[in-house]
Amino acid sequence: MKIIRSISLVILSAIILCPLGAVQAKTVVAIAHTHEESHPDHQGFLAFKEYVEKNAGDRYEVQIYANKTSGSNEEVIELIKSGTIQFMAISTANLEPHNKKYAVFSLPYLFSSEEIYEKFISDPAVIEELGEENDKDGFTPLAAFTAGTRSFYAKTPIKSVKDLEGKRFRIQSGKTNKDLMYYFGANDITISFGEVYKALKNNVVDGAENNELALVDQKHGEFCKYYTYDRHQMCPDMLVGSSLFLYSIPEEDFDTFKKAAIEAQKVEFGRWKKSIEDAKKKAKEMGVTFIDVDVHEFQEKVKPIYEDVLKNNPQIKSLYEKARAFDKKYAK
Numbered sequence: 210m211k212i213i214r215s216i217s218l219v220i221l222s223a224i225i226l227c228p229l230g231a232v233q234a235k236t237v238v239a240i241a242h243t244h245e246e247s248h249p250d251h252q253g254f255l256a257f258k259e260y261v262e263k264n265a266g267d268r269y270e271v272q273i274y275a276n277k278t279s280g281s282n283e284e285v286i287e288l289i290k291s292g293t294i295q296f297m298a299i300s301t302a303n304l305e306p307h308n309k310k311y312a313v314f315s316l317p318y319l320f321s322s323e324e325i326y327e328k329f330i331s332d333p334a335v336i337e338e339l340g341e342e343n344d345k346d347g348f349t350p351l352a353a354f355t356a357g358t359r360s361f362y363a364k365t366p367i368k369s370v371k372d373l374e375g376k377r378f379r380i381q382s383g384k385t386n387k388d389l390m391y392y393f394g395a396n397d398i399t400i401s402f403g404e405v406y407k408a409l410k411n412n413v414v415d416g417a418e419n420n421e422l423a424l425v426d427q428k429h430g431e432f433c434k435y436y437t438y439d440r441h442q443m444c445p446d447m448l449v450g451s452s453l454f455l456y457s458i459p460e461e462d463f464d465t466f467k468k469a470a471i472e473a474q475k476v477e478f479g480r481w482k483k484s485i486e487d488a489k490k491k492a493k494e495m496g497v498t499f500i501d502v503d504v505h506e507f508q509e510k511v512k513p514i515y516e517d518v519l520k521n522n523p524q525i526k527s528l529y530e531k532a533r534a535f536d537k538k539y540a541k
């Protein structure tokens with residue numbers, strides 16, 4: 210509700226006088242995401258805003274609502290579908306319940322390096338394939354932001370895969386993530402991103418899994434003093450637009466938004482490594498210890514998930530094979 214009211218206020222204030230005296234309103238485009246303003250996704254969206262307003266500023270004004278101000282990811286994706294909000298960044302894990310293709314990124318150890326993963330998610334053919342059912346989905350993927358590599362972190366040290374047993378970890382949405390925890394031998398509980406801090410504080414969970422930024426930006430490092438580099442997953446934050454909105458505007462404007470998304474991605478990628486370095490430094494100051502482990506051991510433990518997921522979710526087969534081929538082609 211808050212967002213609807215503020216959007217209409219902005220629309221009213223965006224009314225401009227045309228030379229002939231006619232009154233023309235700019236379309237206000239709202240972007241929502243759940244991160245802090247220092248996060249690379251937000252920096253990417255600033256570039257998106259700049260590109261749109263530079264190239265179509267007579268017709269569009271872009272407003273960015275950071276830090277969950279317009280709701281949780283689960284709520285905002287519904288607002289995207291209804292056209293109330295026009296763009297958002299959302300993890301592919303949170304899109305799996307809407308379209309099973311996005312589950313491909315929840316598969317563990319899909320890419321052997323972040324460089325290969327970044328190449329893959331920058332390939333227009335990949336974005337197009339993900340968006341093949343965008344009318345039914347209600348959202349259209351335009352680009353992907355990296356979200357680095359996800360690893361476990363907890364209140365007690367995880368030094369080997371055995372240490373996951375019997376512990377309860379917060380996970381993102383999607384059946385594939387649940388299956389993954391099953392193969393790891395861990396207990397899982399799906400919790401919305403914004404609620405994880407509270408869950409850690411109240412001992413609802415013993416730990417979580419994410420990239421290093423969560424320790425600092427989301428303050429999970431206040432409770433979890435051990436971050437273990439098992440590097441099990443790389444799943445991007447998709448920059449999606451409302452299909453209702455994108456198909457209601459002229460094609461050339463749709464094209465402007467597509468180009469803006471590519472600009473946003475470039476900036477986001479460019480900021481990523483430095484923000485991880487900064488986060489690690491701050492996390493250490495918070496008392497977090499970073500643990501290196503035998504990744505191979507973790508990898509072996511979850512191997513059976515591939516057969517299982519591919520059998521139960523044939524929608525991902527083509528993207529899975531594409532990802533494998535990419536990895537083979539670019540792995541050193």
Ligand code: GCU
Nearest residue numbers: 299300356381401402419446
């Ligand atoms: C990452 C990602 C978010 C996601 C979050 C989560 O931080 O960038 O988009 O919501 O993980 O674990 O929920």
